[in-house]
Amino acid sequence: MNDVTFVEAARCLAQRAMREGGSTPEERLTLAFRLVLSRAPRPTELKVLLDGWRDHLARFRADADAAREFLTAGESPRDEKLDPAELAAYAAVAGLILNLDEAITKQ
Numbered sequence: 001m002n003d004v005t006f007v008e009a010a011r012c013l014a015q016r017a018m019r020e021g022g023s024t025p026e027e028r029l030t031l032a033f034r035l036v037l038s039r040a041p042r043p044t045e046l047k048v049l050l051d052g053w054r055d056h057l058a059r060f061r062a063d064a065d066a067a068r069e070f071l072t073a074g075e076s077p078r079d080e081k082l083d084p085a086e087l088a089a090y091a092a093v094a095g096l097i098l099n100l101d102e103a104i105t106k107q
């Protein structure tokens with residue numbers, strides 16, 4: 001889960017969600033969830049994602065260096081136009097989505 005490849009993949013998913021997912025956290029997290037799982041999150045799932053995003057955002061706003069360091073994983077550059085704390089928070093939650101059993105288990 002913390003391998004550089006997965007952290008980078010989560011950041012790229014987060015960047016896409018921020019660019020294409022609308023203007024609210026609900027819309028952006030729903031897009032990220034839909035891209036990975038091919039379905040919308042249930043209301044309880046969306047609440048978990050939003051709560052996690054808010055917690056990560058508060059942490060990364062309080063420690064900007066941690067946000068920037070988290071965003072350096074991998075070879076692809078981060079989108080400099082996006083707020084680092086916000087992007088790091090979305091990337092952390094995107095990592096959670098990518099690691100859901102439903103995302104990694106074939107049925």
